[in-house]
Amino acid sequence: MxxxxxxxxxxxxxxxxxxxxxxxxxxxxxxxxxxxxxxxxxxxxxxxxxxxxxxxxxxxxxxxxxxxxxxxxxxxxxxxxxxxxxxxxxxxxxxxERGNAAEALVTRDNGITSVAGLAAGATVGTSSLRRVAQIRHLRPDLAVVPLRGNVPTRVQKVKEGRDGLDAALLAAAGLERLELADRIAARLDPLEVMPAPGQGxxxxxxxxxxxxxxxxxxxxxHAPSARAVAAERSLLAALGGGCQAPVAAYVGPRAPGPGSRLYGRVTALDGAVQLTASADIDERDPVAAGVAVADLLQAQGASRLLGR
Known part of the structure; x- marks a missing residue:
């Protein structure tokens, strides 16, 4: 061309x-x-x-x-x-090449460094079902409310305490790309609040x-990034979930030893039940890991949590 x-x-x-x-x-x-x-x-x-x-x-x-x-x-x-x-x-x-896949906690007040550190009954904003479900699982006492808008708008709403907001969850990569990393109170462990398939x-x-x-x-x-997201998206596809489903996925290092491992998670919307499974990734066929983790989650009852 x-x-x-x-x-x-x-x-x-x-x-x-x-x-x-x-x-x-x-x-x-x-x-x-x-x-x-x-x-x-x-x-x-x-x-x-x-x-x-x-x-x-x-x-x-x-x-x-x-x-x-x-x-x-x-x-x-x-x-x-x-x-x-x-x-x-x-x-x-x-x-x-992929950016940071982790979730970031943005808070109105300084000095909070974790979801556990939020006050009892605090109000957390997010419109992602995946985030809603995982926050409810971690902290059933928190009030989770819808929060839409572009990244700077959501950050500003939290910092101003608009609509009673005390905190919000956003993708760390988006904040870093827009030079808003200084607004991040904590980058969350992906096994605590697992990101979306392909996040970052x-x-x-x-x-x-x-x-x-x-x-x-x-x-x-970037071949390593492509392999990781292929595994994560394969998991989402195998579960039949769309981008808004409460399905999470994360590729991290395999320990001990070299290589990578895929983690997948499905959480009930009320947070009462959370299923997590994992499998090693074969670099020659990363999609297979997604199918394997989906099968493990299905065996635990993932379809019921996803409403099917």
Whole structure:
């Protein structure tokens, strides 16, 4: 292809940072790229928690349409927002090096360094069912309330104590990318509050038959990150969960010895029951680990917790 690669992105501050990061990374390989901003349903409908909206792909559908129509060449996504089942004709082309996958606690008051450190009855904001369920499991006394908006808005709402907020959970990577790391009270152990499958990673989606664009993106591929998110997304797909399901996944080091291990978790929405399982990852077939962990969770009753 001739001309600049057109990168489709949402218009939020974080999405623009991510797309600009991709543009700069391509520029280092002497590949020109330009940003095309596309509004999505998830950006427009901010008055309700995402799980109350019908359908899926709230932050990706309109960008995928532009990709299929040829208006853009690459869709730049936060990988945790991208459904595991892609539209016909599209494929996950490249996964660049992953950022921090952990959850971050943001608090109104200073001096709090953990979920355990929050006062009894404190109000925590999040609209993620995965976070809601895990917080309720850890601290059933806390009041968990919906919190939507872009990352800086959510942080500001907590710092101002708006709507009685004492704290919120956000992805550490988003805060770090927007230079808001100083607002993080604590980076949570992924085995305490487990992140979403693919959290901290970018996914560069392409047309499945566009080998030219794939070749131009190839220098950005980071094999260890791609293997980790393949295992995590395989777990989510095997459980039949969407991006808003209370399914968590995390790839950490295998101990003792070299290699990686996949951890998966399903938590009842009321926090009363939490299931966790894990399996070693074979680098030659990371998807198999996701299927194995899903089978272990199913054997413990995950389908019942997921409402199926």
């Amino acid at each position: 001739s001309g600049a690669v057109k990168l489709g992105t949402r218009g939020s501050a974080l999405a623009l940072w991510q797309a600009e990061w991709v543009r700069a990374a391509l520029a280092r390989h002497r590949i020109a790229a330009e940003l095309v901003v596309i509004a999505t349903r998830g950006d427009a409908e901010v008055d309700r928690p995402l799980h109350q909206l019908e359908g899926k792909g709230f932050f990706t559908h309109e960008i995928e349409e532009a990709l299929l129509d040829g208006r853009i060449d690459v869709a730049v996504h936060s990988l945790k927002d991208l459904p595991t089942e892609l539209a016909d004709g599209l494929a996950l082309g490249v996964v660049p 990673a970018l996914g560069l989606e392409v047309r499945a038959d566009d080998q030219t664009v794939r070749a131009r993106l190839a220098p950005l591929e």
